[in-house]
Amino acid sequence: MPVISVDRLPLPNLKAYSCVSVLALSACVYYAIQAIKEPNWNTMSDTGRRATPNDFERYNPGYNGTEADARTVGQFVSDIFTVMIREPVCVWTMINMAFCWLILLGRAVQKLVFGELRVSEHQQLRDKFWNFVFYKFIFVFGIINVQYIDEVLLWCSWFSLLGFLHLLSQLSKDRFEYLSFSPRTPFWSHVKLMALLATIFALSGFMFVVSIFVGFFGGFNTFAFMSAEVILLSIRTLHIIIRYALHLYDIRNEASAPLNSAEESKVWEKRGPISYYAELCFDLTALLIDLVHHLHMLLWSNIFLSMASLVVCMQLRYTGYLFHEIQRKYKKHRNYLWVRNHLEQNYPMATGKELQENSDNCAICWEKMDSARKLPCLHLFHNTCLLSWLEQDTSCPTCRLVLDIQNPSSANMESPELQNDPQENVRRPFNHFFHFDGSRYVSWLPSFSVEVSHVQAIRQNHIAASNSQLDAMARQVQTLFPHIPLSTAVEDLRSTRSVELTVENVLEGRLTAPVIFRETEREPSTNHRPMSVLQGDVEPAGAARNWDEFSTENVECEDTASLGSRFSKSSSEREKILQKRKEHLVHQARRRYIEKQRASTRTELQS
Amino acid sequence: MAGSALRRLMAEYKQLTLNPPEGIIAGPINEENFFEWEALITGPEGTCFEGGVFPAKLVFPPDYPLSPPKMQFTCEMFHPNIYSDGRVCISILHAPGDDPMGYESSAERWSPVQSVEKILLSVISMLAEPNDESGANVDAAKMWRENREEFDRIAEKIVRRTLGIPT
Numbered sequence A: 001m002p003v004i005s006v007d008r009l010p011l012p013n014l015k016a017y018s019c020v021s022v023l024a025l026s027a028c029v030y031y032a033i034q035a036i037k038e039p040n041w042n043t044m045s046d047t048g049r050r051a052t053p054n055d056f057e058r059y060n061p062g063y064n065g066t067e068a069d070a071r072t073v074g075q076f077v078s079d080i081f082t083v084m085i086r087e088p089v090c091v092w093t094m095i096n097m098a099f100c101w102l103i104l105l106g107r108a109v110q111k112l113v114f115g116e117l118r119v120s121e122h123q124q125l126r127d128k129f130w131n132f133v134f135y136k137f138i139f140v141f142g143i144i145n146v147q148y149i150d151e152v153l154l155w156c157s158w159f160s161l162l163g164f165l166h167l168l169s170q171l172s173k174d175r176f177e178y179l180s181f182s183p184r185t186p187f188w189s190h191v192k193l194m195a196l197l198a199t200i201f202a203l204s205g206f207m208f209v210v211s212i213f214v215g216f217f218g219g220f221n222t223f224a225f226m227s228a229e230v231i232l233l234s235i236r237t238l239h240i241i242i243r244y245a246l247h248l249y250d251i252r253n254e255a256s257a258p259l260n261s262a263e264e265s266k267v268w269e270k271r272g273p274i275s276y277y278a279e280l281c282f283d284l285t286a287l288l289i290d291l292v293h294h295l296h297m298l299l300w301s302n303i304f305l306s307m308a309s310l311v312v313c314m315q316l317r318y319t320g321y322l323f324h325e326i327q328r329k330y331k332k333h334r335n336y337l338w339v340r341n342h343l344e345q346n347y348p349m350a351t352g353k354e355l356q357e358n359s360d361n362c363a364i365c366w367e368k369m370d371s372a373r374k375l376p377c378l379h380l381f382h383n384t385c386l387l388s389w390l391e392q393d394t395s396c397p398t399c400r401l402v403l404d405i406q407n408p409s410s411a412n413m414e415s416p417e418l419q420n421d422p423q424e425n426v427r428r429p430f431n432h433f434f435h436f437d438g439s440r441y442v443s444w445l446p447s448f449s450v451e452v453s454h455v456q457a458i459r460q461n462h463i464a465a466s467n468s469q470l471d472a473m474a475r476q477v478q479t480l481f482p483h484i485p486l487s488t489a490v491e492d493l494r495s496t497r498s499v500e501l502t503v504e505n506v507l508e509g510r511l512t513a514p515v516i517f518r519e520t521e522r523e524p525s526t527n528h529r530p531m532s533v534l535q536g537d538v539e540p541a542g543a544a545r546n547w548d549e550f551s552t553e554n555v556e557c558e559d560t561a562s563l564g565s566r567f568s569k570s571s572s573e574r575e576k577i578l579q580k581r582k583e584h585l586v587h588q589a590r591r592r593y594i595e596k597q598r599a600s601t602r603t604e605l606q607s
Numbered sequence B: 001m002a003g004s005a006l007r008r009l010m011a012e013y014k015q016l017t018l019n020p021p022e023g024i025i026a027g028p029i030n031e032e033n034f035f036e037w038e039a040l041i042t043g044p045e046g047t048c049f050e051g052g053v054f055p056a057k058l059v060f061p062p063d064y065p066l067s068p069p070k071m072q073f074t075c076e077m078f079h080p081n082i083y084s085d086g087r088v089c090i091s092i093l094h095a096p097g098d099d100p101m102g103y104e105s106s107a108e109r110w111s112p113v114q115s116v117e118k119i120l121l122s123v124i125s126m127l128a129e130p131n132d133e134s135g136a137n138v139d140a141a142k143m144w145r146e147n148r149e150e151f152d153r154i155a156e157k158i159v160r161r162t163l164g165i166p167t
């Protein structure tokens, strides 16, 4: 049985694919035109409708007039369509063309909204795509157990549309998270992303209406299967939109302007609980719907005994995971409520006088305090800041006074389960091995196994990536480019996870050695065995050497005053100033070092 | 909430730029990602690392300052509290929950009151006075205890490398 590794599957490039699709379609259209040139083509087809006298009349050469011409064109097109619908080859070509359109549309949206995709986004996208394809494939053939080609087509087109929107929404989420790491994102890209998210949300609403409509005729099961994913899609999209709005509110003044009115600071105080509850509600609803959807699939599949046991296993495992997630969320929320109540009952809000006496900002967020909660040690913090800290630790951030917040109902609140949460995510299986025995379901389906390497581009994952593996890859890169320091290569490999991609980055100049250290890291793999390199036959430090050879004046000493005490409003200027300051520091240190060595050799010579 | 983290990081960056502590420079390398900084630390005077300028990378979590950043030297380092890949092991960078060494009191660990400046100052004092009980680099700890002369020689070599002076 063939095993396909999807990552290495050669996919044709888009241009070639769309050219072939267009060619195939034109061939079909040509065929159809030839076919309807026959005056009585309609009667010749075996399954076709009976030709009406009307048709003969229309193709009668004696018939004329401008109005008739226009009607002929319309009729002409619909005739071609009728011919093509009857021919299976043409039907497949048209479906292929539809896919091609979808891909082209996706590409256009990507160009318009996202521009160049980052490597991790690419990976995430590809990963999500294959995941979706395989799960839905199994769903359509394994669970709904469709037998007729028409049904297969309908389900497939439904899911392709849905998958398309899913991918776009996922991409928007990734991009939003990326943009939220930078203070200098242009306003325009926020608008574009928001517009895309709103469109996805509207479309998912539309699809929901369609699924209700279909469910009305097709029964409850059809409705449930169709709508589950749609609801999930709209919930996720809405969640991103709300998070995005909150984020935009957070950064609206580039962190520099203080909150200017009491009213505004009240809103600021409220946004903590809002974002907390939004996250909780959306996550829980999504998990619950997913769980119900999976339980529904399990029950449904038990009715049809043709189910492959593997599919059941997979579903069961995933259902268990969902259940565990819901439980975890619930525990976390109980802890949150407990801490909040404890805060409200035991620690009073600071009075106006106390706030005036305390001129400091909140020590957690460094913002001004217009209202604050007072701990027994008299330290003041924003209510929300304090709450989010006490959720994970039970001491005063400033003086470490241990507060008596021990949740009695769940004494194991500080259990490693909660703390190691990101780690747990990382350890989830990375490889999906799909085995599909198609002939079990429908005789014309093939049997195959597919392995999808499941690369999760979560941030924690990057940090936790196995260092030895990265080291080995970095050394591979270094054999090609000795001037790239190992650390730089490792860093890039963390995001690319592929030697080839990093090499490409080096070749295209996206990855360069940091300026100041370019000369210093000559030996490859110094990081790996610092001992042997360092202990090598080095002349002892301070040995006689001509320090006068070293020029100390190779620096055009910038006006340090212009660099130092200024914090520019423009981000590119800040970057430039920072770079200059760094160079300046290194040069200064270098000069001081050389001068000191010169002085000490001189005193040695004199004595 | 990356938004509030961003505000706080911006405030810290501003403070570090306007009132830089002696021998310390830190800031985002590329403001496209404000959560990844580069810091330059000058070796403390009167120690074997005197005169060197050591580059390090700081990576902040999205929930900063509730969780500590991660710090990693990007130059070669040889020190009892620095792993051979450059990661720094000091108590201020450990989240309150985890305690890899098992002996730190929570008073020394991360709290949102800490800042980049405080981290870098602690790292400087760590360079001056290694804690040879932590086993981040066992070889370095052993050499620090038993063969100080050799340790100083290696440190000298590292210092020269960071300054771009041939050894």
Ligand SMILES: [Zn+2]
Pocket: A362, A363, A364, A365, A366, A367, A381, A382, A385
């Ligand atoms: Zn605060």
Ligand SMILES: [Zn+2]
Pocket: A375, A377, A378, A379, A396, A397, A398, A399, A400, A401
């Ligand atoms: Zn306190």
